[in-house]
Amino acid sequence: MAHAHTHKVKRYSGIKDWLTTVDHKKIGILYLIAGGFFFLVGGLEALLIRIQLWKPMNDFVSADTFNELLTMHGTTMIFLAAMPMLFALMNAVVPLQIGARDVAFPFVNSLGFWTFLFGGILLNVSWFAGGAPDAGWTAYAPLAGTTYSGDHGVDYYVLGLQIAGIGTLIGGINFLVTIINMRAPGMTFMRMPLFTWTAFITSALILFAFPALAVGLAALMFDRLFDGNFFDPSGGGNAVLWEHIFWIFGHPEVYILILPAFGVISEVISTFSRKRLFGYSSMVFATILIGFLGFMVWAHHMFTTGLGPVANALFSIATMLIAVPTGIKIFNWLFTMWGGSIKFTTANLFAVGFIPTFVMGGVTGVMLAAAPADFQYHDSYFVVAHFHYVIVGGLILGIFAGLHYWWPKMFGRVLNETLGKLTFWTFFIGFHLTFFIQHFLGLLGMPRRIWTYLDGLGFNEMNMISTIGAVLMGFGTIFFLLNIVTTSFKPKNASGDPWEDGRTLEWTIPSPPPEYNFAQTPLVRGYDAYWKEKMEGHSGMTPAEPIGPIHMPSPSILPFFMGLGLFIAGIGFMYAQDWGNLFDGFKLGYAIGIAGLLILFLCMFLRSVYDDHGFHIEEEEILRDKGGKA
């Protein structure tokens, strides 16, 4: 690659930089901004839902709007908020934790972000185009078919998620390859930090689960756009088939979401207890086992579908088994703290708050696993409470912990602790206020996804408490935003190891790290690589290579246009039936759709024929950076 030295250094600044970047750290920030934005949108939808339900027989929103809100709240939070915020953390941290200079496929990484973003925007355009999807985030047929959802709402769901799903799938593949191939010398699998491990297993789950979603969405797209009959019983299709396909994706998706949160908690608790993670190898084993079992339990979402006693019994037992590795994790965290020296930073408050909260979500999960009892819980507010305990109480608390913990690494500034603690307490108390009581609403007979409820059924007070809790969670989120804004005006002065107890490789480099992350690839001599060096009295890592020119990938605008092309194609095909003919017998919508796909293919063609070898950052610049930061 000696000839590559002659290539010009390509660097952009400002908006152009953000549109073309292939740097995992910047893509992580893009994921965070987009995911954070959709989190606010989904949160607003949640608040509207809770306002509608705060009193009986309320008509704050119409029944139609309510179904749109509940569908978009679920879809947005899962696909457009939670997943991207996890990808934000994975992008920001995983390459640093394994001592890599970037992910394996930087271009693909950028493509993953832009397809996710355009898919997410497409989904939300539906609000302004005559109606959002309204068949629930599960989009069960036949309600999601054209017979019962005649407008374009569900089309947006199908195409928006399909496009966003491409981004997730290629993102997952990218992290698998990165973690397998790009670890620094000495960073064996059993020395990897637990967050990297969970990112690895999550990526493997994405690899196997998202194709199922893609197939299901493609089939539903054929039903909706081209008069297919996969799921329409009146045409010989089968509605239960969709349930299977959806949950074969949907259940692993739950673990795709929660495993990285487990990883965050492991890092944060270990750091702020100044202790090695208790039972590291059993933690790794438990993560793999949860990932594996996650594929064996999808039908526990379908106990009432009528699969028969044999299936129900088997899926009950398989589901209960997941409690064992999850329990191992819980106790390992507790015994990591045991005997430690625990510092309650905001990040650690979120992590410690996570443990009992997640356990509450976990035990209701085991309760739900008992099929006959699930006949009572299923599709009631008990289930709503359960999955919010695992997703908000688990995943979102985990994300908050991770954001507070790695914020200085991502942005070079430590978030304000006072505002952080205020965020934690309002969000945490608001969360329990909102969802704890919903267990009882469900047990007392309140079904989920209901637009309103009658007076005198005994649901009134509990719903009002739940709504008050939701408002508190809103305040918690506002405090967090306030913290981000005020912190962004502070000087960028975070040290490389701002918590002083950092254990892993990301804390050995400046905050934020230079473009190339590691001036010299570090030599890893054990688990908790940085901590080991500190304990042996070294000030940093032993380098595994001399300082020399570093090869970097070139930025590219192509991923942005590929996402845009898919967006245009989606809109075109969706409205082909409405927009009439461009010329005789050829619909305008198809023309637009094909134009969108042509943009995509043109970008792919350009990417294939134009060989860009990237550029090198020369020794002088690296030495200058080192000097400046010392």
Added chain:
Amino acid sequence: MAMMVLVLAACGREDLSTLNPQGPVAEEQFGLMKLAISIMLIVIVVVFAITIYVIIRFRRRSGDKTIPKQVEGNHKLEIIWTVIPIIMLIILGVPTVQSVFNLSKDYSKDPEAVQVIVTSHQYWWEFEYPDYGIKTAQELIIPTGKTISVKAKSADVLHSFWIPSLAGKIDTNPGANVNAMYFSAPKEGVYLGKCAELCGPSHGLMDFKVKSVDESSFDRWVAAIQEPVALPSDPAVAAAFESKCLSCHAVGDMGGPAYPNLTGIGSRESVGGILVNTDDPKYDNEGSVYDNLYRWIENPDDVKPGNQMGKIDLTEQELDGIAKYLSELKLNYEQ
């Protein structure tokens, strides 16, 4: 813990709460719930206790620079917290499997059981008694103590048939995908039923009632609902009723089968499943039978958005006459 279970048992309305079961099926399910809750409370107590102890005992004093002992793990402890949960899961798993098979018993050939075919529609419930050749809607009349053997299906989208105080739910699937369940109500009374699967805008309003009556009343109901019914006495109202109502609905042996059968609607507990009939209205959804019928017919979309009836073009007199006529369509089977 026993206290907790006791508190739970006292929770909620007798006709609606899963925690206050009124029949053997819900009882069995509640039993399993209590077992699971008890086991899970042990887990919660242990985890909370360790958490609280740890965060108080091991919090960092300010200025503390000591490095705690770096423990790699502990085989004995790790085996304990693997094995004990497995034992707990066996304690829960065995009765779960037993109950799964117990609740899947087939009563469809049992001559002692009452056979009912439940068909769900957007947004109402049709109940057919194949042995008696009866179809009714919104209110399932059952004889006290008898096993009710249900075959459940849907005429349109997915719905789910749920009577929380009597039995857990079963989905109603479209196509030939018929599900079966059974339940019984040892005590007389009216139990609230709900649709538990998102089925459209009025999903939350798709309520029904299960009314358990003694066996002789049930027999009288079976006979009464098959009696012929007279048209409204006022010929103008009768004409409107025939042309505008009977095209879809049936009363007695007249009318069409596609939409809810109205025979005996005057003696049902509610109109449209949610407008509760009472002479002492307390809430917005309560009123006399006549008021409820009037309100429903005047604008069904106000009561259940998105339902398929739509506004019927009726004069004030026709509306009043039909509401009055229907409110007087009573089946006198209770004594």
